[in-house]
Amino acid sequence: xxxxxxxxxxxxxxxxxxxxxxxxxxxxxxxxxxxxxxxxxxxxxxxxxxxxxxxxxxxxxxxxxxxxxxxxxxxxxxxxxxxxxxxxxxxxxxxxxxxxxxxxxxxxxxxxxxxxxxxxxxxxxxxxxxxxxxxxxxxxxxxxxxxxxxxxxxxxxxxxxxxxxxxxxxxxxxxxxxxx
Amino acid sequence: xxxxxxxxxxxxxxxxxxxxxxxxxxxxxxxxxxxxxxxxxxxxxxxxxxxxxxxxxxxxxxxxxxxxxxxxxxxxxxxxxxxxxxxxxxxxxxxxxxxxxxxxxxxxxxxxxxxxxxxxxxxxxxxxxxxxxxxxxxxxxxxxxxxxxxxxxxxxxxxxxxxxxxxxxxxxxxxxxxxxxxxxxxxxxxxxxxxxxxxxxxxxxxxxxxxxxxxxxxxxxxxxxxxxxxxxxxxxxxxxxxxxxxxxxxxxxxxxxxxxxxxxxxxxxxxxxxxxxxxxxxxxxxxxxxxxxxxxxxxxxxxxxxxxxxxxxxxxxxxxxxxxxxxxxxxxxxxxxxxxxxxxxxxxxxxxxxxxxxxxxxxxxxxxxxxxxxxxxxxxxxxxxxxxxxxxxxxxxxxxxxxxxxxxxxxxxxxxxxxxxxxxxxxxxxxxxxxxxxxxxxxxxxxxxxxxxxxxxxxxxxxxxxxxxxxxxxxxxxxxxxxxxxxxxxxxxxxxxxxxxxxxxxxxxxxxxxxxxxxxxxxxxxxxxxxxxxxxxxxxxxxxxxxxxxxxxxxxxxxxxxxxxxx
Numbered sequence: 044x045x046x047x048x049x050x051x052x053x054x055x056x057x058x059x060x061x062x063x064x065x066x067x068x069x070x071x072x073x074x075x076x077x078x079x080x081x082x083x084x085x086x087x088x089x090x091x092x093x094x095x096x097x098x099x100x101x102x103x104x105x106x107x108x109x110x111x112x113x114x115x116x117x118x119x120x121x122x123x124x125x126x127x128x129x130x131x132x133x134x135x136x137x138x139x140x141x142x143x144x145x146x147x148x149x150x151x152x153x154x155x156x157x158x159x160x161x162x163x164x165x166x167x168x169x170x171x172x173x174x175x176x177x178x179x180x181x182x183x184x185x186x187x188x189x190x191x192x193x194x195x196x197x198x199x200x201x202x203x204x205x206x207x208x209x210x211x212x213x214x215x216x217x218x219x220x221x222x223x
Numbered sequence: 224x225x226x227x228x229x230x231x232x233x234x235x236x237x238x239x240x241x242x243x244x245x246x247x248x249x250x251x252x253x254x255x256x257x258x259x260x261x262x263x264x265x266x267x268x269x270x271x272x273x274x275x276x277x278x279x280x281x282x283x284x285x286x287x288x289x290x291x292x293x294x295x296x297x298x299x300x301x302x303x304x305x306x307x308x309x310x311x312x313x314x315x316x317x318x319x320x321x322x323x324x325x326x327x328x329x330x331x332x333x334x335x336x337x338x339x340x341x342x343x344x345x346x347x348x349x350x351x352x353x354x355x356x357x358x359x360x361x362x363x364x365x366x367x368x369x370x371x372x373x374x375x376x377x378x379x380x381x382x383x384x385x386x387x388x389x390x391x392x393x394x395x396x397x398x399x400x401x402x403x404x405x406x407x408x409x410x411x412x413x414x415x416x417x418x419x420x421x422x423x424x425x426x427x428x429x430x431x432x433x434x435x436x437x438x439x440x441x442x443x444x445x446x447x448x449x450x451x452x453x454x455x456x457x458x459x460x461x462x463x464x465x466x467x468x469x470x471x472x473x474x475x476x477x478x479x480x481x482x483x484x485x486x487x488x489x490x491x492x493x494x495x496x497x498x499x500x501x502x503x504x505x506x507x508x509x510x511x512x513x514x515x516x517x518x519x520x521x522x523x524x525x526x527x528x529x530x531x532x533x534x535x536x537x538x539x540x541x542x543x544x545x546x547x548x549x550x551x552x553x554x555x556x557x558x559x560x561x562x563x564x565x566x567x568x569x570x571x572x573x574x575x576x577x578x579x580x581x582x583x584x585x586x587x588x589x590x591x592x593x594x595x596x597x598x599x600x601x602x603x604x605x606x607x608x609x610x611x612x613x614x615x616x617x618x619x620x621x622x623x624x625x626x627x628x629x630x631x632x633x634x635x636x637x638x639x640x641x642x643x644x645x646x647x648x649x650x651x652x653x654x655x656x657x658x659x660x661x662x663x664x665x666x667x668x669x670x671x672x673x674x675x676x677x678x679x680x681x682x683x684x685x686x687x688x689x690x691x692x693x694x695x696x697x698x699x700x701x702x703x704x705x706x707x708x709x710x711x712x713x714x715x716x717x718x719x720x721x722x723x724x725x726x727x728x729x730x731x732x733x734x735x736x737x738x739x740x741x742x743x744x745x746x747x748x749x750x751x752x753x754x755x756x757x758x759x760x761x762x763x764x765x766x767x768x769x770x771x772x773x774x775x776x777x778x779x780x781x782x783x784x785x786x787x788x789x790x
Contacts, residue, residue: 055409055410058359059351062351063351066351066352070352104534104537104538107534107536107538108534110533110534111532111533111534113355113356113376113408113410113411114356114410114411115410116409116410215409215412216409218412219407219409222407
């Protein structure tokens, strides 16, 4: 059965690595639903969070293939239930609509969103949450004609008390040192 | 190896680095963007041999042939743009067949990158899906470390091709050269230590199995585990069958060698896969040509899978016990942990299956009564004439399968063939690399009339370098394997498979290579002898039966149990 999986990849910071990782998906005709890349807590180590819809059998194989890439340190996969994750969304609405009634203000309050910037022409609202939540806010705000909308890729943390990567890197360093 | 740094150009650093890695031969083709490197090479012609092929694809396949025989990385040079793209087929071939290869391509100067400069192509991007690793060098200082990493990555773990793309300004620039071999990379663990608990679990399954069967692939050859394999099967009495790329790891005449797996493999190993209660797979990856229909494969068997590549475990066939690591080490540990055993009755079933196959297929192939020559009888004769000690190089198609079935081997690392990619045009250039890797051995290149014409220009390289390759051209004036499928599965609609061929003897003669053409059986022995006695390269063209088929055959998508012995 297909479902959403979150693949986390820790890698060295090398040019072309993103392409090498996406090739693993392209080759199997798997669409990437969302992708976030940034430096992890460990300096020089980059973290990719990739969301795909597929079967568990397939995601296991994909993670194996990604881990095989020379510049990849480690790859994991998790279901949504195993993670705490958020996406951020920005909405640009006409400022006029804010003055016409207090509806937008109520929507912002009730949805836990916040206003980032107000200009004469437009107001920018920010909301973090799961896709369904940011999408629901979009539907609500769109009655006032959202001028622009953007949603980020996913950021996610495991429920483990520690980052598994630091443990992994310690083991890896010990292993490499044992080879000397 | 740290030496006093000295100031050299990037180009010279490339050559010095290759010398540090023990490179003896480069296969390549010069051009604009790699000219500085070729200029540096000019001063080192006493220390390093360069073979100028007639096409970059030839260079790549030659490097593969060299790597297969030596186990060391084959090295190729090519220029940017078309030079580099012409390497791609060979690189893809090396990738799927786990062949260590280091390709060095020239690139336009770094300020021109991305400007559609003359002969610029995104070689990094193009080669990414077919390399184990690739890297673009834009400054001279990066050269020694990048080359050191390239060799480490190409030759360790599951080997594969790597590509270094070096911009022209990095070649021209200068650096303080010192070289240090790469021994480790943080993000890359080529080989994990064998887990003794997994070995124990595997040994228990092996000791308790009634009908065990071992399948070995190229992993045995790559890890130089031939003796360990022999020791294991001899102690446990387990029949062993091979994949195409595993061929020659175990001598043909070994009593436990039960033959080839897969689509055109032997009858016994295929049908017995579905009768076995235990499959021990060593250094093989359950390719679809081996498994046939996966859901109907090894249905009654537990699976023990030994491989160095974790991504191969459970990729196609789920393993009950997976032993990760180098086959040489894991096989040794497995042998130590298993009880001495024999499986006489089970083994005799393979022999019985062989008798059936002999009667229905082999006898007809090797001792035909019909007028036309068969590929089988030619290959068998040639194998005999070399005392089964030659290196066999093949192209791709019917002749390849027949050669794998009937050529015999006494020594490992004696087969050079394109397995996973099935690259027509591979044979002739690969034979050059094989011959250069083993100048004292006889190299026989068995090639079909289709594949021969795909890289026929390499006759020029063979002639120029006086490589004494014995070319056996099996000519049926057809793209035989495709025609066979058309006959069996497309109602004999021979869509564009018939070839009107040139006079091959005249062509080889034009290149200064001797040869002869055989059209009837009574001339075959003498012709084979003449070829073997000839000093230098030789073309033996044998006109074989036009519409012969290779059997047995597991039709595409069928179970290995449903292997056909005749149409």
